[in-house]
Amino acid sequence: MYITVSGNKKEVKNGLTLPELIELENVEMPDYVTVSVNDEFLDADKKAGTVLKDGDNVEFLYFMGGGC
Amino acid sequence: MALTDEQIERYSRHIILKEVGAKGQKKLLNAKVLIIGAGGLGAPAAMYLAAAGVGTIGIADADDVDLSNLQRQIIHSTEDVGKPKVKSARETMERMNPGVKVNTYHMFVDAANIRELIREYDFIIDGTDNFPAKFLINDACVLEKKPFSHAGIIRFKGQLMTYVPGEGPCYRCVFKEPPPKDAVPTCKQAGVIGAMGGVIGSLQAMEAIKYIIGKGELLTGYLLTYDALTMEFRKVGLPRDTRRCAVCGEHPTITEPVDYELNVCEDKI
Numbered sequence: 130m131y132i133t134v135s136g137n138k139k140e141v142k143n144g145l146t147l148p149e150l151i152e153l154e155n156v157e158m159p160d161y162v163t164v165s166v167n168d169e170f171l172d173a174d175k176k177a178g179t180v181l182k183d184g185d186n187v188e189f190l191y192f193m194g195g196g197c
Numbered sequence: 198m199a200l201t202d203e204q205i206e207r208y209s210r211h212i213i214l215k216e217v218g219a220k221g222q223k224k225l226l227n228a229k230v231l232i233i234g235a236g237g238l239g240a241p242a243a244m245y246l247a248a249a250g251v252g253t254i255g256i257a258d259a260d261d262v263d264l265s266n267l268q269r270q271i272i273h274s275t276e277d278v279g280k281p282k283v284k285s286a287r288e289t290m291e292r293m294n295p296g297v298k299v300n301t302y303h304m305f306v307d308a309a310n311i312r313e314l315i316r317e318y319d320f321i322i323d324g325t326d327n328f329p330a331k332f333l334i335n336d337a338c339v340l341e342k343k344p345f346s347h348a349g350i351i352r353f354k355g356q357l358m359t360y361v362p363g364e365g366p367c368y369r370c371v372f373k374e375p376p377p378k379d380a381v382p383t384c385k386q387a388g389v390i391g392a393m394g395g396v397i398g399s400l401q402a403m404e405a406i407k408y409i410i411g412k413g414e415l416l417t418g419y420l421l422t423y424d425a426l427t428m429e430f431r432k433v434g435l436p437r438d439t440r441r442c443a444v445c446g447e448h449p450t451i452t453e454p455v456d457y458e459l460n461v462c463e464d465k466i
Contacts, residue, residue: 136433158381160380165436168434168437169438188433190371190420190435191356192349193349193350193351193356194326194327194328194349194381194383194384195351195383195389196238196324196326196348196350196394197234197237197266197326197385197389
C-alpha cells in the first residue's frame with residue numbers, strides 16, 4: 130500500500146502500524162512527537178494501536194523549544 | 198494623521214507596494230507589537246519591526262547580554278555584554294528608527310503578569326527559549342483573544358505557526374503540554390546555527406506585519422518547518438478541529454495561565 134509521510138508518498142507493507150512507521154522513519158524522541166493522520170491529531174494513547182491504511186497521510190510534528 | 202515628508206521617504210519602499218501603501222504604513226505606525234524574549238528570535242523580529250515603523254514595540258526579557266549570545270542575537274553588540282537585554286535592544290531599535298516607541302519589561306513573564314502585559318498589544322511574538330514560556334504565551338493569548346506568532350529553533354531547524362483567535366488551532370492544540378524536564382534538548386544543550394534566528398525571527402516579523410496591514414495569508418492552521426541542511430521549507434497543514442483543546446476548545450479546562458516548572462535553557466542563554 131502507499132501512504133504519505135511528511136509530504137512524501139511511499140510504498141509500505143499492508144497493515145503497517147504507527148510504531149513500525151516511527152521506527153522506519155527514525156523519528157526522534159517518539160514519545161514526544163505529535164502525530165496527525167488524515168487531518169486528525171492522534172491522542173498519545175492511540176499511537177501504539179494505530180494501524181495505517183492505504184492512502185493515509187501522516188505528519189510528525191516535533192517539539193522545538195529554542196529561541197534563545 | 199498624514200505622513201510627514203520624512204516618513205514618506207523613510208518608508209517609501211513600503212508605500213510603493215500596493216499591499217501596503219500610505220494606508221498600510223499608517224496601520225504599522227499605529228500598531229503595537231510585544232516581543233517576549235530578546236534573544237535569537239526576538240532580536241531580528243524587533244529590528245525588522247522597528248525598521249518597518251511599527252509605532253509601539255514592547256520587549257520583555259529578564260536576562261542580561263552574555264558573550265555567548267552574540268553569535269546570533271544581532272540586536273546586541275560586544276559592548277552590550279552585561280547590560281539588560283531589553284535596554285540593549287531598545288538602544289538598537291531607537292538608533293535604527295527614532296520614530297518608534299519602545300517599551301521595555303525587564304522581568305520574567307509569568308502567569309501572574311502576562312495577561313495584563315499582553316492586553317495593550319495588537320500582536321505578540323513568542324521569542325522565548327523554553328516550553329513553559331511557550332505554553333504560557335499560548336494560553337494567555339487564547340484567553341485574552343490576542344493573535345501571536347509561535348516559533349522554535351534548534352540546531353539547523355526551525356518552525357513557526359500563527360494563532361489568530363477563532364481562525365485555527367493554537368499551540369496547545371498541536372503540542373498538548375510541555376515535555377518533561379530534559380526530555381527534549383534545548384538550544385543551549387544542542388546548539389543552534391546563528392542565522393536560524395534570523396530566518397525564523399524575520400518570518401515572525403513578517404507575520405506580524407501581514408496581520409497589521411491585513412494582507413496575504415497567515416500561518417494560521419499551518420506549521421512552517423525549515424531544515425537548513427536540506428534547505429527544505431514545508432508548510433504542514435494542521436488538523437482544524439480545535440474542539441478538544443484544553444484551552445481553546447469547546448470545554449476548556451485551562452481558564453488561567455499556568456506556570457510550569459522552568460526546565461530548559463536555565464542560566465545563561
